[in-house]
Amino acid sequence: MTKTRKQELINTFQQQFELKMQELSLSYNNISIYQQAFSHSSFINDFNMGRLEHNERLEFLGDAVLELTVSRFLYDQYPHLPEGDLTKMRANIVCEPSLVIFANKIHLNTLILLGKGEEKTGGRTRPSLVADVFEAFVGALYLDQGLDVVKTFAESVIFPFVEDEQLMGAVDFKTKFQEYVHQRYLGQLQYRIIKEDGPAHNKKFTSEVQLNHEAIAQGTGRTKKESEQKAAEKAFLALTQKE
DSSP, X not given: OXXXXXXXXXXXXXXXXXXXXXXXXXXXSOXXXXXXXXXXXXXXXXTTOXXXXXXXXXXXXXXXXXXXXXXXXXXXXXXTSOHHHHHHHHHHHXXXXXXXXXXXXXXXXXXXXXXXXXXXXXXXGOHHHXXXXXXXXXXXXXXXXXXXXXXXXXXXXXXXXXXXXXXXXXXXXXXXXXXHHHHTTOOOEEEEEEEEESOGGGOEEEEEEEETTEEEEEEEESSHHHHHHHHHHHHHHHHHTTO
């Protein structure tokens, strides 16, 4: 591949990157570090660039920055959950499938610099590759703009979407709340569906949790189970915060 082709790809990347940062309401100082974040090893190999010019070092850094940022969010958001539950939640948020979801929401894969062969074999949509780029981008953002900007980015791109079935699967709030009520002899719990909305393929359920036949919290989800889990979570957090 020629130097001209390489420069064309880089120029296109820089133009698209400028637009993407505007779209994300983010500033940047050093575009070269972001170019590295989006440079897959196949791109580096195609143009015989330096062996450390791909994004793997930034991916390493971004992974740690994400863990810290998400850990702080969960620590503040769930003050009454023990370390084990917080660890499960964090693992569900920073795992590959979740990172791909976050990356795809902002279409980061359109910016990836790939080698010709990797492009042809669908590398741009390969989950592991997309997740790695998301981590590398976070690493670059941290180096270029600092931890506060990473937190602002996460508040927009990650945190609004983490309270989903993937997170509810990490902590069984129904069981946790049942144990809490039982240990304190607070009475009898029961759940009931109080509302169903939407078409059959995209229903939303609203559940109510009752303590001694008195409604204490509601939760909404895409399944009955998820709505009950969210109701239990709200009830559990509400009661524990009073202690």
